[in-house]
Amino acid sequence: MTISIWRFSHFILALISFFFIVLASVTGMILALEPISNQLQPYGINSKTPVATTIKHLADCYDEILTIETDENDFVVASVITNEGENDTFYINPKTGEKLGDLIEKAPVFSFATNLHRSLFLKSTGRFIVGLVSFFLILMAISGMILIAKRQGGIRRYFSKVINENFEQYYHVVLGRWLLIPILIVALTGVYLSLEKFSLLPETNISHEYPEVLTSEIDKIPTSDFQVFQALKIADVKSLEFPFSEDIEDYFFIKLKDKELLVNQYSGAIVSEQEYPLTQLLSQWSLFLHTGQGTIVWSIVLFLVCLVLLFFIYSGFAMTLKRRKNIDISKNRFTKDSSEIIILVGSESGNTFSFANLFYEALIAQGKTVFITEMNKYSTFKQAKQMLVFTSTYGEGDAPINANKFESLVEHSTQNHTIDYAVLGFGSLLYPEYCKYAEDVDHLLKSHQGFKQSLELFKINNQSFEAFQTWANQWSIVNGLPLQIKQPVVNLNSKNTRQFKVVNRTDLNVDQTFMLQLKPTKKVKFESGDLLAFRLNVNEAARQYSVAKIGDDILLSIKKHEKGLCSSYLSTLNVNDIISATVEYNQEFHFAKSSKAVVMIANGTGIAPFLGMIDNNLAQKEIHLFLGLRTKASLELYSSVIDETFNKNKLKDCHVAFSQENTEKVYVQDIILQQADFIANHLKNKGLIMICGSIVMQNQVLEQLHDITNMKLQLPLSDFEANQQIKTDCY
Numbered sequence: 001m002t003i004s005i006w007r008f009s010h011f012i013l014a015l016i017s018f019f020f021i022v023l024a025s026v027t028g029m030i031l032a033l034e035p036i037s038n039q040l041q042p043y044g045i046n047s048k049t050p051v052a053t054t055i056k057h058l059a060d061c062y063d064e065i066l067t068i069e070t071d072e073n074d075f076v077v078a079s080v081i082t083n084e085g086e087n088d089t090f091y092i093n094p095k096t097g098e099k100l101g102d103l104i105e106k107a108p109v110f111s112f113a114t115n116l117h118r119s120l121f122l123k124s125t126g127r128f129i130v131g132l133v134s135f136f137l138i139l140m141a142i143s144g145m146i147l148i149a150k151r152q153g154g155i156r157r158y159f160s161k162v163i164n165e166n167f168e169q170y171y172h173v174v175l176g177r178w179l180l181i182p183i184l185i186v187a188l189t190g191v192y193l194s195l196e197k198f199s200l201l202p203e204t205n206i207s208h209e210y211p212e213v214l215t216s217e218i219d220k221i222p223t224s225d226f227q228v229f230q231a232l233k234i235a236d237v238k239s240l241e242f243p244f245s246e247d248i249e250d251y252f253f254i255k256l257k258d259k260e261l262l263v264n265q266y267s268g269a270i271v272s273e274q275e276y277p278l279t280q281l282l283s284q285w286s287l288f289l290h291t292g293q294g295t296i297v298w299s300i301v302l303f304l305v306c307l308v309l310l311f312f313i314y315s316g317f318a319m320t321l322k323r324r325k326n327i328d329i330s331k332n333r334f335t336k337d338s339s340e341i342i343i344l345v346g347s348e349s350g351n352t353f354s355f356a357n358l359f360y361e362a363l364i365a366q367g368k369t370v371f372i373t374e375m376n377k378y379s380t381f382k383q384a385k386q387m388l389v390f391t392s393t394y395g396e397g398d399a400p401i402n403a404n405k406f407e408s409l410v411e412h413s414t415q416n417h418t419i420d421y422a423v424l425g426f427g428s429l430l431y432p433e434y435c436k437y438a439e440d441v442d443h444l445l446k447s448h449q450g451f452k453q454s455l456e457l458f459k460i461n462n463q464s465f466e467a468f469q470t471w472a473n474q475w476s477i478v479n480g481l482p483l484q485i486k487q488p489v490v491n492l493n494s495k496n497t498r499q500f501k502v503v504n505r506t507d508l509n510v511d512q513t514f515m516l517q518l519k520p521t522k523k524v525k526f527e528s529g530d531l532l533a534f535r536l537n538v539n540e541a542a543r544q545y546s547v548a549k550i551g552d553d554i555l556l557s558i559k560k561h562e563k564g565l566c567s568s569y570l571s572t573l574n575v576n577d578i579i580s581a582t583v584e585y586n587q588e589f590h591f592a593k594s595s596k597a598v599v600m601i602a603n604g605t606g607i608a609p610f611l612g613m614i615d616n617n618l619a620q621k622e623i624h625l626f627l628g629l630r631t632k633a634s635l636e637l638y639s640s641v642i643d644e645t646f647n648k649n650k651l652k653d654c655h656v657a658f659s660q661e662n663t664e665k666v667y668v669q670d671i672i673l674q675q676a677d678f679i680a681n682h683l684k685n686k687g688l689i690m691i692c693g694s695i696v697m698q699n700q701v702l703e704q705l706h707d708i709t710n711m712k713l714q715l716p717l718s719d720f721e722a723n724q725q726i727k728t729d730c731y
């Protein structure tokens, strides 16, 4: 619930101010170029020269010096009366007093952008709007930080791995994490400068005391010998005004970064020294931080801040539109009271709806009467035989926004008959409370006498379509209803589509599994763990196979499915046949070069990428393989590669569990439990665990790992997930 309040505020603020933020960002980007282009001019002589030296050289060349200043670009500017009696102002070399060039005139584009940025050409009204929008930006930055902390599962995990739900969401969070601090600085300084313009800050004027001094009491010293001018470096001086006349009561007036001085023009004595109040120092800092004047690096940061603000506006609205589109439930063709299957959806940001809609369409295609609605719209369902609850988990194991009333609704409305139910949980292993709300719902319905569980709770990590398909298959079998779930057609990257020549294909083994070795006919970059996507024609969804890289070849382990068009076709290929397929990079499942020790867990054909990674382990890192197969005969397909890597010390040990060999079924999660101490130590020592194979195996292994870390290390598995120590690629 709370996350929605923050998200709502964040969105409303963005909605109110987006036009002005776009304007301020575009003009801000232009203005950030001004200090950069100025800094590239040849007038910046970073000077530690004493002021006395500059004065001496200028006095030698000119009739009179009026002022010496260090401008916002840190260039030294002198204003003088020349020997010809003319007034001139120019950049100088403070070491020699030599003129370097005339003052840079502000380019019209910068003047235009400045006006638009500061006041929208609307004078005070414009300045007020700009100040207000800066204030909104502060609120947006703060609400953004809170949203990120909440989404990451707490402030401690602020910088842990971000779930990549889609491009806009991922970069909104990733960029937000790093750039919210500079954005906050820009917004705060913007507000400060606006308050200053409207004189809303405390008075900052300094008043000097002018002591009465008689000329006769004074020893006259040459100006360049003044101690104060010898001690001061030119870089410390913002401006130095020379006395207007020879009157003893006219002084040198010096503005430094933190104070002002009055210096007697005859003796060089400091007659008054006044430090700037805090408001004025803050004002100087605000100006510097808001404009980047004088530094290329900060100007570049400001430029990036403006660019990122534009991206935030785009990605924020794109996310909102996507969420709204997802939430658009399939139009119900039947009423709640005439439907035999009810689908209830709990979703915060809309992703679960897309899965529920796919399931709805598949049921309708089978001629079922189905009604789909949000969990908060739970009521009585007169004809319902089945109730399917698809729900995500939010906050810290809480209900998503449209399911927060579900529990009380279930308790307060009674169905007139018992209904079978199944719960499908959507969540992420990055959170300590993985699919917690789905567990709560399952528990609630299990203990309710009006419902009967027809299928165990099934959890889906990171919206895995393959996991969803697995659950749908289970549901189909239990209900004797073959469902065709439409897999969203993924566009394959044609840049990585190549022709591959078959180098070797083994016969089918006892598990209907075979190995296929392919050689790309043209160079293509890939690594073990990447995917090879293959389809028989463009209108079909592609099948993906996890790749082992052996030399320059691709090695695949494929199980032939009875009705699988792709696997059946591939199982008939002969040596030298050519197929066309696409390499898809799967960065998330590459062998982490930084890991010293890796535990690889696979079942069935999931071993393929590991064969390549182990074969490529030239550095002889510590690799432990845990493998789940049906029988000893299943192992024969891989034993030659495994034996060879053993002999070359590329594999430390290999544990195999056979599920069909003896009367007692042993699965890979069982042999992991036998090695619980080793696994706990491995994780504690920053070791990596990689899992590849079936979703069902993945879920069971993860549960086992969760128990191990809880028991042996008193930490949730999600801590290691967030630390990127667990990598999975299951189907």
Ligand SMILES: Cc1cc2nc3c(=O)[nH]c(=O)nc-3n(C[C@H](O)[C@H](O)[C@H](O)COP(=O)(O)O)c2cc1C
Binding pocket: 003, 150, 151, 152, 153, 163, 346, 347, 348, 349, 350, 351, 352, 353, 392, 393, 394, 395, 396, 397, 398, 400, 426, 427, 428, 429, 431, 432, 433, 434, 435, 436, 462, 463
């Ligand atoms: C702020 C935030 C908090 C989350 N908290 C949890 C959590 O506690 N447990 C969990 O398993 N998943 C959690 N998730 C992951 C979501 O449940 C998951 O991404 C889900 O697929 C989102 O589905 P939806 O868009 O339909 O809400 C969280 C995600 C976010 C952004």
